[in-house]
Amino acid sequence: MSGIFSKAMARNIFYGGTVFFFLLFLALVYDTERELPTRDNRQNLSAEVIAGKKIWETRNCIGCHSLLGEGAYFAPELGNVYPRRGPEFIKAWMQSQPTGAPGRRQMPNFHLSDEELDNLVAFLKYSSEINTANWPPNIEG
Amino acid sequence: MQYKSQAVAMPYFIAAIGLFVGQIIFGLIMGLQYVVGDFLFPEIPFNVARMVHTNLLIVWLLFGFMGAAYYLVPEETETELYSPKLALILFWVFLVAGALTVLGYLFVPYATLAQATGNDLLATMGREFLEQPLPTKLGIVVVALAFLFNISMTMLKGRKTAISMVLLLGLWGLAIFFLFSFYNPHNLVKDKFYWWFVVHLWVEGVWELILAALLAFVLIKVTGVDREVIEKWLYVIITLALVTGIIGTGHHYYWIGAPEYWQWWGSIFSALEPIPFFAMTVFAFNMVNRRRREHPNKAAVLWALGTGVMAFLGAGVWGFLHTLAPVNFYTHGTQITAAHGHMAFYGAYVMVVITIISYAMPLLRGRAANSEKAQVLEMWSFWLMTIAMVFITLFLTAAGILQVWLQRVSDTPMSFMTAQDQVALFYWMREWAGVVFFIGLLTYLASFFVKGEAKAVAS
Ligand code: HEM
Ligand code: HEM
Ligand SMILES: [Fe+2]
DSSP, X not given: OOTTOOHHHHHHHHHHXXXXXXXXXXXXXXXXXXXGGGTSOGGGXXXXXXXXXXXXXXXXXXXXXXXXXXXXXXXXXXXXXXXXXXXXXXXXXXXXXXXXXXXSOOOOOOOOOHHHHHHHHHHHHHHHTSOOTTOSSSTTO | OOSGGGGGHHHHHHHHHHHHHHHHHHHHHHHHHHHSTTTTTTTSOHHHHHHHHHHXXXXXXXXXXXXXXXXXXXXXXXXXXXXXXXXXHHHHHHHHHHHHHHHHHHXXXXXXXXXXXXXXXXXXXXXXXXXXXXXHHHHHHHHHHHHHHHHHHHHHHSXXXXXXXXXXXXXHHHHHHHGGGGOOOSSHHHHHHHHHHXXXXXXXXXXXXXXXXXXXXXXXXXXXOOHHHHHHHHHHHHHHHHHHHHHHGGGGSSSSSSOTTHHHHHHHHHHTTHHHHHHHHHHHHHHHHTOSSOOSOHHHHHHHHHHHHHHIIIIIIHHHHXXXXXXXXXXXXXXXXXXXXXXXXIIIIIHHHHHHHHHXXXXXXXXSSOOHHHHHHHHHHHHHHHHHHHHHHHHHHHHHHHHHIIXXXXXXXXXXXXXXXXXXXXXXXXXXXXXXXXXXXXXXXXXXXXXSOOOOOOO
């Protein structure tokens, strides 16, 4: 790496390369924004779903669970819990925590009202209907 | 130490190490909760321990980066820091804000914390790594901007080297991409899409500039190799990093609702991301082999070489392992991810911060290098922590492969919790490796207190 290849050349390639690939990235992001409406299930972003997302966030569910594969790996994937368990199970589950089973991983009880539970379930239903290119591989998540 | 104002780096380094200890304690708590599920429940639920663990990690690395900048920039620019006083004030602001945030996580229910800190005004909380309450996030921005002002003003009045320019670019990038943490659309897909602008464009983008600049600085100092040579390498490495890493963001866009062409863009570009990490390893060994002097600080040289190797293993090899879309389809969000996250963060960012601390701390304490005895102990801590991290990674990888097999590949897939029970043995082994890591960390702490014949006073 000596001789004709100088530091100034290396620097110019750095700036040029970075700018080029950053612009290419922005172009892809722009195209993604145009395609998203066909995939992201935005038509179902109701007031309930929006409220449910906020409950999801302010209880930090992501600190134990993953959602579409992102988050923590301590507890089941919830992106597809709606089709896996159904709305009634989810609500009953939330109300019966913690299990208190000795030695078993525990989930807190968040003391959610019926309305809050409905919103949360609406959010999980909406999440499960996003087009994720057929991920996860099976219903167990 | 050549410039008086470099001394402000010291409190930053001390705080970094202190918070590192806290991070590992919470790591051990979580590691135990993985196998003894009701350990410390309900006092410290898993998610709370996880927030503390990961946020302490980020905060202490930021302390490390800032301390490194305060040490490095005066020496590179050959001028005193613009305002050492501002640096000290920011230190206390950041430390108090960080401590309050952690106490908030531990003692206030998260929903209450959110309500009390204005999450209803601007909802930003409850997303992985970005759990901080709004005032903390704003505080981070204010501290970062004031810090950047201080560093930029210093640069303006002094010599401009490639190393300090690259460092500054990385630090500005860090602050700018953090701004995406304030963008939290209701649309989950967009939320996730832009969340990665913080997380991925940090660790596989601008932080790599910081990493490479710090490594280059220490290598110049300990090897005496010509600056021209080292800075040329630096540019080559960061070019490779950004050319592959920016579009490599696509490896997070396979299964979150983004268009499917990201499977191609993400796979191809991120498959090339190991190259800059490989170049870093070659760079470090090459420079040390061509050294023009024997620096008395052997421990710092060891950390510098270790950074190259472990960053390549953790980010490069373990990253490549699961980055191609057809593989990631099965490994996404499993213990494989955790294995990679641990070794990559340790090998790249933990180790580079320790490298600069190892190099700078003796100088800040008025000697070129620590005593032989202290260095031997420090090198023990290097091997204990590094080997323990290798084993943590191997055990998590084993757990991950089994998890994928039982829960995702099998024709009769097990449920998540059943599969977790099957791999409990590996979680136990991870926890024991974690205990060794902790012993290594305590050894590291002890090395600061070992007396003995110090090496000559530095210039
Ligand atoms: C004593 C050693 C350690 C133990 C036992 C430990 C344990 C854990 C556990 C159980 C998790 C949560 C995994 C999950 O979400 O289910 C975690 C997450 C994490 N830890 Fe550690 N940890 C240790 C050391 C470290 C170190 C040294 C680092 C930094 C280099 C680190 C960085 C992280 C990161 C980045 C995450 C988030 C991972 C992800 O989302 O993939 N940990 N750790
Ligand atoms: C020092 C640099 C790096 C660090 C600190 C790092 C850290 C991490 C962390 C913490 C995660 C988990 C994020 C989450 O919680 O969702 C992650 C995910 C990932 N990383 Fe890295 N990484 C680095 C470099 C790389 C490289 C170079 C590659 C590819 C060659 C790579 C490939 C991946 C992939 C594919 C995922 C997604 C895993 C999944 O689908 O669950 N990483 N990384
Ligand atoms: Fe990434």
